[in-house]
Amino acid sequence: MLTGITVNAACALVGCFLILRKMSMMGDALSHAVLPGLVVAFVLTGSRSMVPMFVGAVIAGLLTTFMTQTLHQYLRVPSDASMGIVFTAMFAVGVVLVKQFTEGLHFDIGCVYEGALEYVPFGERVAGLPRQLFTSLVVLLLNFAVLIMLWKELKLSAFDPALATTMGFSATKMHYLLMVLVSVTTVASFEAVGSILVVAMLIVPASTAHLLSDRLGWMVVLSVLIGAVAAVLGFWWATYWDTSISGMMTVAAGCLYAIAVLVSPRYGLISSVLRNIRMSLLVLRDDVLAMLYRIEELKSSKKFSIAETAAAVGGGWLASVSIFQLQRSGNIEQASGSLQLTDQGREAARRLVRSHRLWETYLVEQLGMPLDHVHEPAHRVEHYIDEQIQEQLAAELETSDQDPHGRQIPH
Amino acid sequence: MISLSLSDKVMIGTALLGGMSGVVGSFAVLRGRALVGDMLAHAALPGVCLAFLITGNRHLLGLSLGALASGLAAIAAVTVILRWTRTKEDAAIGIVLSTFFGAGVVLLSVVQKPSTGGNKAGLHAYLFGEPGGMLNSDVLLLAGVAVVVLAMVALFYKEFLVVCFDTDFAQSQGWPTLWLDLAMMAALAVVTIVGLPIVGVILMAAMIILPAATARFWTNRLSVMLLVSCGFGAAAGVLGTRLGRGYPAGAAIVLTASFLFLVSLLFAPQKGLVARLLVEYRLRRRIADEHLLRTLYELSEPQLPESPVIPLESVREYRHWNSLERVLERARDEELIEWGEEQVQLTPLGVHRAAQLTKAHRLWELYLMDYANIAPDHVDRDADDVEHMLPEALLVKLEEELAAEGRLPAVLAEVPESPHELSPET
Amino acid sequence: MSQTAFEVHDMTVAYHRRPVLWDIDLEIPEGKLVGIVGPNGAGKTTLIKAALGLVQLASGKVEIYGKSYEEQRHLIGYVPQRESVDWDFPVTVRDVVLMGTYGRLGWFRRPGKAELEIADRSLQHVGMGAFAKRQIRQLSGGQQQRVFLARALAQEAQIYFLDEPFAGVDAATESAIVELLEELRTSGKTVLVVHHDLQTVSDYFDYVILLNMRLIACGPVEETFTNENLQKTYGGRLTILDEAAEAIRRSKPLQ
Structure with missing residues (x-):
């Protein structure tokens, strides 16, 4: 060993x-x-x-x-x-x-x-x-x-x-x-x-370490450790099943690589999937808030139940989860079977809608995009526009208080 | 069933294998996938062992199906790694290759335990190759695979060609490049796998690469390359088994293929090393010959059209010569000069030839000065390098262009004047 | 006239025996910002690579402050094109900048405190101090370019060769780079930059090299960057020169 x-x-x-x-x-x-x-x-x-x-x-x-x-x-x-x-x-x-x-x-x-x-x-x-x-x-x-x-x-x-x-x-x-x-x-x-x-041990632990680290020094140290772990694991497995040690060591190294592919904190599959889910949830939460805000803005008497809201932002279990999260964080509340914004939620929604309309204005005024093409891109981008970019946008666009569709840009 | 002697069977089998691997290998090499064959060969091992454990016999068909399954799994694994991680292609191939093979070694040791019983000899053959155990049915299987592979290549020749050459273009033309690629890979996988028991794991990779690389020296056309590569593969199979009696068959076949590669590398027309050296040598000789003529022309120039007798002394002074005597001999044999006692003289034929050369030289000089902004004191050396390689058509074009620019006298004299002072190189 | 920083004599460079630069002759005085300008395939990058000994010269020579390149390595800073390296490489921003000091250290010696300070200072200089610990893949294109510049600064060279530093960077980075180049010039360094954007040549540079397989012109921007010279540079390739180069490639099988 x-x-x-x-x-x-x-x-x-x-x-x-x-x-x-x-x-x-x-x-x-x-x-x-x-x-x-x-x-x-x-x-x-x-x-x-x-x-x-x-x-x-x-x-x-x-x-x-x-x-x-x-x-x-x-x-x-x-x-x-x-x-x-x-x-x-x-x-x-x-x-x-x-x-x-x-x-x-x-x-x-x-x-x-x-x-x-x-x-x-x-x-x-x-x-x-x-x-x-x-x-x-x-x-x-x-x-x-x-x-x-x-x-x-x-x-x-x-x-x-x-x-x-x-x-x-x-x-x-x-x-x-x-x-x-x-x-x-x-x-x-x-x-x-x-x-x-030899080939396995040259390549596999080093590749595994490459997935796990961002500095060469760490990568080398890690790869040595992984090599050693593979040796130990391989030896145990081989003795347990009474089979080829070197073969088992290779298999162990391959398993370690597969695990790294799955769980590496930054480059692993699982963390990417989680990141994607988190991002989708964020987008969905934003969508729910913005939708409720627009309903208020239009002074519509329409009321949305939880199920209807979830369906309106695309449905699926993620939508339900996002609504649950919003309720728990106190951004929306349920009153007589329909969802309403809380003050806190209204504030968050206002920021979002502001981002959305500023961006639409920017696309039309600065990039000269046709009016009927700007909602979609703005919808995609709004989640990523922070206060700082908002200010820049507002400064760039000078005064306009209305978005290109003629709706008020909230402050 | 026709009964064949073992050596006939082996010969037919290896020839079939060599031919097929030559064909599929050509695509693999052109596609930059030479090492995929290596990977497939290694990755087949666990499948072979599993198939053996399940079926309990070493029938080639069963083992091959197992091998094919694990080979395809390996290709899928590489694809996944490339798609989802930052591991690069070379490492991905290495990882999959070695992990699969390691798993294969583990399974092999399970198979070889006496408790599982069965005939295990066939498995070790997968490592190093053992055509000696070939059965009639094996030959039939090889022949069947060969027919299928060749039919596929014949059918999709044009499609494979375009995918190999320029995938993006193929895609833009609406070809299903992914499927065509997979088809090529599948053909590669099948051939690799049926070849394993004959030449063994590593050497199977050689069978994929060598005939194709050898054929590349002989031709620039894919269709010809496929044929030549097929021929080389088959020849390597036959000769290898013939000459290599007593040695491990796989190694003997591969060494034969390497030998064919080496021979082609040296002696192939045009692309071979010897041919290229020969061209180089001829070029150098021609340059020396042309330098002599131009030197003589320039030395004679003041007295032309009379051709004066020139002392060798001044020829030697005019520029550096490596072996003036030999150059002079060649010129005399072509009746371009008269050469005696430390003196030379251009013959009328020599004057004519020398005038042509000098004209080319000076046209090029003029061009460099006028179009490429190169200083007059530099042009002579530059023109020296190039004039010997200028094709005739280019000279005509050059002349026209210069004439159109008014750089040449309207009625062109035989040779334009030198654009710079003539002086011996020292 | 000040000292000559960079000089090329009769240089011809060939790739696979096909000449790509014919007989280049030029001189750059010390303390200039030099733009290398020409169409695609004109040999701009090749000129730099030849000057740095990365490709073989078919003939001619290159001199840095009057001596051959090998003797003057320590005076040279190089910023390659951004795509030339693997950004997945496991190094941090600071590691990359630290590499700039390796040349001075020579074989076997390891970078110490002094080198780390230089690296950090260079990073601050390009406004990337806050990113020192990041892995390089996490940077934007402009930031990657700045890291490369910081690395060149850490080389503490006299003469810099930059290969398309403005390619694919944002406006802020572009002006930061220009500012940096001007600082370098003020401190007496010579900087040669492969440049693509004709609009900005006269704003950024005070010297210009116009290339198209051969040298069209080389000199101060006001005199050299003229319409006539540009016409010559961009007015199509010299077909005969091209054909001759091709003929050479075909007829010289080995070298």
């Missing part, structure tokens, strides 16, 4: 920058493309020690990045296609090399793909720690150190590469640096969690 947490944290650190540079798929590509580098390093040194593996992966990663860019820039292959070509070809080379050179040796390609966290406690040990844990710790520290040292450079070149370049932090160099980090991270995570989980 610890290995899972460190791997996820390491991935999340670099993942943030990947998604901000809109290069998520490069994570996918690199996690596959380092395979031949690993195999060659393994064949040449005959060991699975860390350094040659990293060197092999970095070389393969840089090669992939370079070839992708060359295909795209000089041979005009679309960028996503060039990525797809390079990484799949590299992976195929890797698969063949595995078959050719490592048959019978302990180099299980299925393990590369799916990971084998389950076996971590039983593997070799380095410095008293399971090997995979040790490796992923080293990578986590490396990523952390680079991030601390080059924080502002990474941030700037992700946000505004052109400005970064004019300031002397070449965006291309930063790109390659990031790709090196991704390659190294990928390798460290490979044995423990498998390549698909």
